Amino acid sequence: MEMVDDGIMEKLDLKSLGFESTNDTFRIADFGCSVGPNTFFAVENIMKAVEHKHHAQFNNSAPLSGFQVFFNDVTTNDFNTLFKALHSNEKYFSAGVPGTFFGRLLPRSTLHFAHSSYCLHWLSKVPTEVLDSESPAWNKGSIQCDGLKKEVTKAYSAQFQSDMSTFLEARGQEIVGGGLMVIITGGLPDGVLMSQAGIGMYYDLLGSCLIDMAELGVISEEQLDSFNLPLYYSSSKEIEEIIKANGNFSIERMDSLSHNIWKTSRETKIKVSVTGGRAVFQGLLEDHFGREVAEKTFENFETKLDENFSIIDGAAHEHIDHFILLKRNVN
Template sequence: MSKLCNEFHVFFNDLVSNGFNTLLTSLPKDRQYFASGVPGTFHDRLFTESSLHFAYTNYTHHLLSKSPEEIQDKDSPAWNKGRIHYTNAPKEVMEAFATQFAEDATNFLGARAKELAPGGMLVITMQEVTSYLNCTTVSLFYYALEVTKLVEENWYLSIQRMELTDPPPWLKRKRHISVPNFITHVRATLEGIFSSHFGDEITDEMFQGLVKQISSKIEELVSKHREKTQLLVVLKRKVLGMCTA
């Protein structure tokens, strides 16, 4: 009897501006899988139809594809006065961000539904961001409701699991967090967004100031991460025929 050999191909995705060489050279040489880097935004199609068996996005799905145009229009009720967050903003600003999020989430789920093979799984983990960090994000409660509605509209996907879970064990166990190290992780995610809007110099000053700001709130930050502040969503591609647009 011949031995069945299972082969795995792992695709790493990030924006075109990401340094894929650093990622690919850090992969273990004795890995038991093939690896590729795929540049592009996950709000659009990245792979051929029915080619993925498992897709996973971790702490990234709250990022918007762009700032809503109306918040930059001084003649619009949703003008956000030059700010890039909606903390304490008028309801029109909140609605503009919510509309943009719904559009992005629709595009994301539609793209993954086409790329997943029948029976394939899509797993999303998303973290709540506390208000004092002033990050552009959507609350987990709103996100859960929005995903539920969008999945119901996209009849190729079904919800297998959706629940609040604890943050990563290493973070939950920590009693003390190095603020500079924490900001380094935040910067790795957000620096490109800020630099494209404001330039490198002011972005560097902003992250240095953020270290001082977070240092005074570190205990609150740690306590928040010990609660159920992570949303887990597991979706499955239904075993149905699919029409190509």
């Protein structure tokens, strides 16, 4: 939140956006909003910072007409829950925008500020090669881009590049010249492989539970091999190159945030890890393997996590969060 505040104070020029003379509404969008409440904290923080900057820039001589917020997520997102939570305490005009953010969602040059938090490490699809037994990029025996096989990493990286470029192109059309975008997304420190980071070990452990299911004959080898996580943790260099190649935005700030050390009991950590894993991945597993297998897998996962937690918790490396502040170029 502080980094967003600073970014708005330092990099948002409300004068060049025309807010001194027009009483246009300041329009914000959150791409990948889920059902709240995190999205509300994020957009309310942005609004506070914009008001602050507005005061600093014009000293109340110009009116700030108000805000309109577009909450975007996929069509299957539970917008009913989002809207019910939203309306308990609303100080802005709001709208839900259903649809994939890997495509246009809003009219041209209508957004002043875009935000996307913890979404862009999700790919639009698993790269086809990694599920193809004929391909050198076949990811046999793993459910993720663990970084151990060059061809697999290359396929995942290419998919990430394609998705990210599509995202930047769509947002480039929607954001006005001089408008800002904050992207927060999962990544890896330079030179660290996914399989060396705690989170990669966590996914590998989940994968091992699916391998168990195949060995028990609960699922077939084919079912197992046709499943991979559509996730990619990029390096900052990779992201930087994609943004520069796209050309719509200038990079105003780029930081790697490391995770806080998690000071709580081992039991709580395991509980939260399982609950979090279920929240994020159970639907994905149910879609591929059915409800029963997903449930069994997570029961097994809970046991295995308990047995192996010290390895994951004590991993030498951790993933990072990329914090990226972009400004839309004026054409």
